[in-house]
Every structure is written in C-alpha cells, then in structure tokens.
Amino acid sequence: MANILVVDDELGIRDLLFEILNDEGHAVELAENAAQAREARNEARPDLVLLDIWMPDTDGVSLLKEWSASGLLTMPVIMMSGHATIDTAVEATRIGALAFLEKPITLQKLLKAVEQGLARSIPPKPPAPSPLVRMGGMYPMGASTGTPGQASQHAHADLITAPVDLGPLPVQTFELDKPLREARDDFERAYFTFHLAKESGSMTRVAEKTGLERTHLYRKLKQLGVDLTRAKRANG
Numbered sequence: 001m002a003n004i005l006v007v008d009d010e011l012g013i014r015d016l017l018f019e020i021l022n023d024e025g026h027a028v029e030l031a032e033n034a035a036q037a038r039e040a041r042n043e044a045r046p047d048l049v050l051l052d053i054w055m056p057d058t059d060g061v062s063l064l065k066e067w068s069a070s071g072l073l074t075m076p077v078i079m080m081s082g083h084a085t086i087d088t089a090v091e092a093t094r095i096g097a098l099a100f101l102e103k104p105i106t107l108q109k110l111l112k113a114v115e116q117g118l119a120r121s122i123p124p125k126p127p128a129p130s131p132l133v134r135m136g137g138m139y140p141m142g143a144s145t146g147t148p149g150q151a152s153q154h155a156h157a158d159l160i161t162a163p164v165d166l167g168p169l170p171v172q173t174f175e176l177d178k179p180l181r182e183a184r185d186d187f188e189r190a191y192f193t194f195h196l197a198k199e200s201g202s203m204t205r206v207a208e209k210t211g212l213e214r215t216h217l218y219r220k221l222k223q224l225g226v227d228l229t230r231a232k233r234a235n236g
Contacts, residue, residue: 002118005029005046007037007063008080009055013103017050018216020110025184027211034058041067046075048117050101053081053088061092068096076117080105189224192217196226 004026006017014030021028029044031037034057040046053060060079067073079092082103089100098120099113176183192210199205207217 001025001027002047003027003029003044004114005031005037005040005044005049007031007034007040007049007055007060008052009033010052013052013080017105017110020107021114022220023181024111024114026114028216030213030216034063037063041072048114049075049077050114051077051079051097053079053084053092061088061095064092064095064097076120078113078117185224188220189226192221192224192226 004021006014006021006028008014008017009032011032014032018028018030029040029046031040033055037049037051041049051060051064058066060081064073064077064079067077073096076098077096079089079097079100080103081088081100084100084102092100098117101109101113192206195206195209199209203214203217207214210217212220
C-alpha cells in the first residue's frame with residue numbers, strides 16, 4: 001500500500017480518484033489547492049502525487065517548479081489536465097513530472113500510471129521483526145525471553161522448547177476463503193470498530209489515529225456498515 005496525494009480543485013475528480021485508489025488499497029490524501037498540497041506534502045510525505053495543472057491560486061506547473069527548486073520533488077508526480085497544451089505537458093515533464101494524464105481519466109490509464117509511478121519509488125526497508133512476537137497468547141517455539149545481553153550470555157537457557165501460555169488475548173479471526181475485496185472489508189470493519197471503541201466513538205480522535213480526514217472516515221464507515229451509535233453507547 002502506498003501513500004498517494006491527489007491535488008485537484010474539482011470535488012468530483014477528488015472523490016472519484018479517492019474511491020478508485022482507496023479500493024486499490026492505497027492511503028489517499030486530498031488537496032484542493034496548492035496551499036493544501038504544500039501542507040500535505042510536508043506532513044504526509046506521499047509516495048506519489050497526482051497533480052492537476054489548472055488550479056485557481058497556484059497552477060500545478062508552478063507548484064511543480066517550486067518543489068523542484070526547493071529540493072522537495074523527491075516523489076514521482078503525475079500531472080493531470082483536460083485543457084493543457086502539448087507545450088505545457090512537455091514543460092511539466094522537463095521540470096520533473098513523470099507522466100501526464102488527460103481528463104477525463106480512464107480507469108485503465110490511471111492505474112497503469114500509478115503503477116509505473118510507484119515503481120520509480122524506493123520503498124523503505126521494513127523494520128526487523130521482534131523476537132517476541134506474540135501469537136495467539138503464546139510465544140513462538142524457540143523464542144528468546146531474555147534481553148539482548150542476556151540472550152548472548154544464556155543462549156541455550158533462554159530458548160523455550162514448549163509453548164508458554166500468557167493468558168487470553170483478544171483474537172480476531174477472518175475467513176480467508178472469500179474474494180479479496182470482501183476479506184479486506186472484514187478487516188477494515190474490525191479495524192475501525194476497534195478504534196471507535198478505543199476512542200469512545202470520537203470521530204476526531206479516530207481520524208487522527210487512522211490518518212483519514214473526517215469526511216473520508218465517515219464515508220468509509222458508512223460504506224462498511226459500521227454502527228456509530230453502537231460504538232458510542234458501548235462507551236457511554
């Protein structure tokens with residue numbers, strides 16, 4: 001999953017791209033002008049930016065120049081427009097844009113451009129897994145329970161040769177023998193229900209924890225059929 005920033009002054013375009021990219025499993029940030037795009041670029045550090053050329057305050061090409069001049073063009077940028085000329089597209093590419101999409105954007109072209117753009121990004125290395133990963137209330141066979149120093153001094157003594165019961169832990173099971181989208185919906189439903197219960201139904205805190213804007217969070221919860229009133233009653 002990648003973090004993608006969509007910058008477009010048209011609400012309909014923003015919503016459409018959000019729905020498509022979100023369904024593909026990406027985290028999507030939205031901005032309707034250059035000011036919001038600058039803020040999102042600094043805070044969210046997107047892996048890819050879809051940038052509209054024609055915007056009311058600062059146009060996309062000028063924003064692209066600004067990022068390039070200040071050393072902030074560290075992510076692939078795909079330009080979008082329904083009225084741009086060939087010269088504009090060439091200029092944006094010369095500045096550093098990866099590609100240009102002409103509106104109306106077809107689903108096939110969008111997904112192909114996004115795939116190619118993300119292929120240009122170098123994903124960060126995942127953190128090394130902890131040796132004490134808890135699995136269903138038990139440590140895995142052969143896990144070490146000592147500190148790093150103790151493990152080096154007592155390598156044999158620290159090896160657990162049988163499962164150790166750590167007491168009951170919350171267990172969430174998912175049915176894997178179903179289409180990917182349905183399985184993903186099950187996970188997201190459990191994920192948001194968990195955070196709603198943890199934050200006593202506060203949409204503001206849940207939005208902060210999950211990294212979604214409130215409007216997108218409401219849309220996602222409605223789409224998943226999550227009962228907001230029930231979460232509030234359970235913690236009321």
